[in-house]
Amino acid sequence: MRTEELVSLLARGTEAVDPRWLARRYLIALSAGTAIATLLMSAWLGVRPTLLRDLSVPMFWAKEAFCAALGAAGLLAVARLARPGRRPGWVPMAVAAPVVAMWLLAAVALLTADPRDRSVLIFGQTAGVCPFRIALISTPLFVGIFWAIRGLAPTRLRLAGAAGGFAAGSLGALVYSLHCPELAAPFLGIWYVLGIAIPTAVGAWAGPRLLRW
Numbered sequence: 001m002r003t004e005e006l007v008s009l010l011a012r013g014t015e016a017v018d019p020r021w022l023a024r025r026y027l028i029a030l031s032a033g034t035a036i037a038t039l040l041m042s043a044w045l046g047v048r049p050t051l052l053r054d055l056s057v058p059m060f061w062a063k064e065a066f067c068a069a070l071g072a073a074g075l076l077a078v079a080r081l082a083r084p085g086r087r088p089g090w091v092p093m094a095v096a097a098p099v100v101a102m103w104l105l106a107a108v109a110l111l112t113a114d115p116r117d118r119s120v121l122i123f124g125q126t127a128g129v130c131p132f133r134i135a136l137i138s139t140p141l142f143v144g145i146f147w148a149i150r151g152l153a154p155t156r157l158r159l160a161g162a163a164g165g166f167a168a169g170s171l172g173a174l175v176y177s178l179h180c181p182e183l184a185a186p187f188l189g190i191w192y193v194l195g196i197a198i199p200t201a202v203g204a205w206a207g208p209r210l211l212r213w
Contacts, residue, residue: 025148026079033144033168037175041137045179059183062105066188067174069098070196074167078145081160082152088159095166099193105185124182127191134195135202138172142199146210153213161207162200169196 041047054060073094080086110118124130145164154160173192182188 022152025151026075029144029148030075030141030171033141034171034175036140037137037172038178040140041175041179044137045133045176047178048181050181051178054183057183059185062102062185063177063183063188063192064174066098066102067170067177067192070095070170071167071174073098074163074170077163078149078160078167081156081163082149082154084153084155086156088163091163099189102185102189102193106189109185118186121184121186122190124184124187124191126180126182127187130176130180130182130187130191131195131198134169134173134176134192135198137176138168138199141171142168142203144168146203146206150211150213154207154211157207157211158204159207160211162204164207165199165201165203166196168203169199172196172199 048054073091076094077088077091080088080091106121109121113121126133142165145168146161149160149164173196176195182191
């Protein structure tokens with residue numbers, strides 16, 4: 001059998017994938033995951049009473065932009081790695097940029113602060129619980145994103161799982177920020193990053209187990 005005949009035989013009966021199906025799958029996963037994560041945060045911790053007042057604080061918007069930028073980078077990584085044979089490309093740079101920017105802000109804050117205040121900038125009031133709260137709140141997003149990835153036949157399972165966990169953790173941190181009173185850059189650069197790292201590590205472990213097809 002000639003190559004042309006073989007290709008024709010293999011292609012017979014196949015249909016083009018509707019790109020809207022992929023968009024709908026992501027939309028369902030993100031909408032459901034975010035809604036459930038927000039309900040979980042509200043019922044468990046509640047929105048902080050100073051939220052409206054904090055809207056006038058520049059560091060509040062820096063925190064929101066930090067989480068949103070990481071979430072966007074995570075979703076870009078998912079979009080690439082959820083398809084067969086795709087590589088991360090420039091996504092690692094998109095992930096690193098917000099983290100490096102927050103660490104630079106943290107360095108400036110620590111260098112310009114009174115030495116007696118530095119421990120407060122680093123540990124705040126909630127360092128002991130912040131990473132674990134982010135990880136728990138991100139769980140519905142983790143489930144939704146993994147469901148979306150599983151239907152797209154990824155081949156780099158560990159990387160795809162890590163990307164899914166990273167996206168879930170970043171968006172979970174964005175939801176958690178509506179409760180969290182911490183606004184110091186050193187706190188965000190350490191404990192928020194650790195909170196996002198937990199579902200990222202879980203995703204890397206679960207990828208080869210849950211995304212196999």
